[in-house]
Amino acid sequence: MNKQIILKNQKIFTKNNLTEKVREWDPNRSKVAAGIKKGIMPNIKEDDKVLYLGAAEGYTISYISDILTKGKVYGIDISPYSMQKLLILAEKTENIIPILGDCNKPFEYNEIIKKKFDYIIQDIAQKNQAEILIKNSDIFLKEKGLALLSLKLSAISQKNHKKTIDDQINILRNKFRIINQKRLDPFEKNHMLILLEKK
Amino acid sequence: MKQEILQITKNKVKEKLEKSDQKIINLSLIVEKLQLKINELTELLKIISDQEYPSIDQILGIKDYCKFYLLEDKSQISTLNFKEEEEIKKILDYNIGITIEKDVKEITNKLCKNILELIDTKEKIDLKIDTLIKENYINLYNIATPKIACKMIEIAGSFERLSRYPASTIQLLGSEKSFFKALKFNKKTPKYGILYNHPLIINLTNKKKAKIARSLASKIALGLKADVEKKDISKDLINKIKTKISEINE
Numbered sequence: 001m002n003k004q005i006i007l008k009n010q011k012i013f014t015k016n017n018l019t020e021k022v023r024e025w026d027p028n029r030s031k032v033a034a035g036i037k038k039g040i041m042p043n044i045k046e047d048d049k050v051l052y053l054g055a056a057e058g059y060t061i062s063y064i065s066d067i068l069t070k071g072k073v074y075g076i077d078i079s080p081y082s083m084q085k086l087l088i089l090a091e092k093t094e095n096i097i098p099i100l101g102d103c104n105k106p107f108e109y110n111e112i113i114k115k116k117f118d119y120i121i122q123d124i125a126q127k128n129q130a131e132i133l134i135k136n137s138d139i140f141l142k143e144k145g146l147a148l149l150s151l152k153l154s155a156i157s158q159k160n161h162k163k164t165i166d167d168q169i170n171i172l173r174n175k176f177r178i179i180n181q182k183r184l185d186p187f188e189k190n191h192m193l194i195l196l197e198k199k
Numbered sequence: 200m201k202q203e204i205l206q207i208t209k210n211k212v213k214e215k216l217e218k219s220d221q222k223i224i225n226l227s228l229i230v231e232k233l234q235l236k237i238n239e240l241t242e243l244l245k246i247i248s249d250q251e252y253p254s255i256d257q258i259l260g261i262k263d264y265c266k267f268y269l270l271e272d273k274s275q276i277s278t279l280n281f282k283e284e285e286e287i288k289k290i291l292d293y294n295i296g297i298t299i300e301k302d303v304k305e306i307t308n309k310l311c312k313n314i315l316e317l318i319d320t321k322e323k324i325d326l327k328i329d330t331l332i333k334e335n336y337i338n339l340y341n342i343a344t345p346k347i348a349c350k351m352i353e354i355a356g357s358f359e360r361l362s363r364y365p366a367s368t369i370q371l372l373g374s375e376k377s378f379f380k381a382l383k384f385n386k387k388t389p390k391y392g393i394l395y396n397h398p399l400i401i402n403l404t405n406k407k408k409a410k411i412a413r414s415l416a417s418k419i420a421l422g423l424k425a426d427v428e429k430k431d432i433s434k435d436l437i438n439k440i441k442t443k444i445s446e447i448n449e
């Protein structure tokens with residue numbers, strides 16, 4: 001396990017290597033932390049290059065930044081309002097790189113990034129969540145690279161149809177090997193977290 | 200490298216946030232909330248004012264009601280030029296309102312002025328929204344009417360997204376909730392969204408509504424494409440809709 005992640009008294013903390021600051025990571029606010037509580041260890045290495053799709057204002061990214069003592073995290077989000085706040089966070093932090101972009105169009109930010117990644121994290125509530133991950137991993141993820149996908153089930157199927165959700169997971173199976181998958185209740189309703197490895 | 204990307208992102212964020220459609224959406228959100236506040240404060244004012252002047256609130260809109268309330272000498276009501284003047288005079292003549300103490304009156308007057316101030320703010324914002332839509336999206340403004348234009352941009356989330364919607368989506372815009380309900384309960388899906396409030400549609404019979412809504416939506420879709428190219432073809436499009444309406448009415 002990454003040594004910047006500390007589990008203590010049922011709680012999760014990360015430790016920043018530079019500032020030595022220890023911060024609690026709230027599983028009710030971050031699906032990655034909720035995943036850790038449910039037994040999905042993200043397996044992020046300290047020198048990984050991480051691509052984060054749906055970075056929002058950067059709550060989770062700030063913890064990923066702690067974990068990456070020698071790595072970098074590129075955060076993409078479509079909302080300029082969220083990006084203002086992510087920019088402020090990025091100014092304060094060495095290894096966060098924020099990019100305003102639509103994850104349905106990875107070729108657009110590929111022009112700025114031009115890099116391969118070891119790891120992709122995705123947290124976007126859209127109907128085509130699986131497709132978005134595949135598009136991005138085709139361009140950015142190294143072979144055998146890992147992906148941590150938060151699937152919002154109600155965004156895929158209004159009525160929570162099992163078949164529609166299975167379809168999404170089957171799409172993923174074409175390109176990935178599923179390492180682990182768990183529902184995130186009680187931290188997040190209607191969410192599934194899936195750890196994948198690129199074939 | 201990082202500095203370069205930061206600069207690119209900063210510029211893009213500013214460019215996006217400074218766009219007129221985002222301003223329209225934000226201002227429209229403020230107007231909606233402001234109206235709720237105005238209604239809420241008016242209810243508070245009425246707790247007392249309704250006992251002084253019962254039933255007047257049934258006759259006048261909020262703004263006129265406040266003006267009436269602040270008028271010190273009610274025998275001078277003609278200075279306010281209300282078309283409801285006679286009706287109000289009659290009620291005042293019944294003389295069944297109570298008189299409140301001077302210090303309480305000072306409080307209600309202040310509250311009343313606050314409400315008028317908020318109404319004034321709201322009207323200024325409405326005007327600004329109107330100007331923004333007119334200056335930037337003239338076809339949408341003319342065909343859909345400013346109020347519906349504003350609502351459409353708001354629902355789509357940006358002008359760019361709205362301009363890419365097909366006519367069928369535009370026709371249903373704003374009916375999403377009832378749309379899903381209809382699917383769920385196997386009811387007929389709704390044929391119109393906020394377009395239903397359009398002055399050319401609102402007074403038609405149900406059957407005609409659907410037809411005109413479809414035609415109107417297709418013209419709005421064309422108008423939006425023209426707005427992207429900054430061309431004004433609204434007159435032509437409106438004439439086509441009017442022809443369609445007269446055809447249907449034959």
Ligand SMILES: C[S@@+](CC[C@H](N)C(=O)[O-])C[C@H]1O[C@@H](n2cnc3c(N)ncnc32)[C@H](O)[C@@H]1O
Nearest residue numbers: 030054055056059060077078079102103123124
């Ligand atoms: C649930 S939030 C992510 C929260 C974040 N992962 C965290 O834990 O701090 C989802 C984000 O996805 C973004 N989003 C939605 N559609 C997107 C798209 N097509 N491309 C990029 N970002 C998108 C939204 O703007 C929103 O900020």
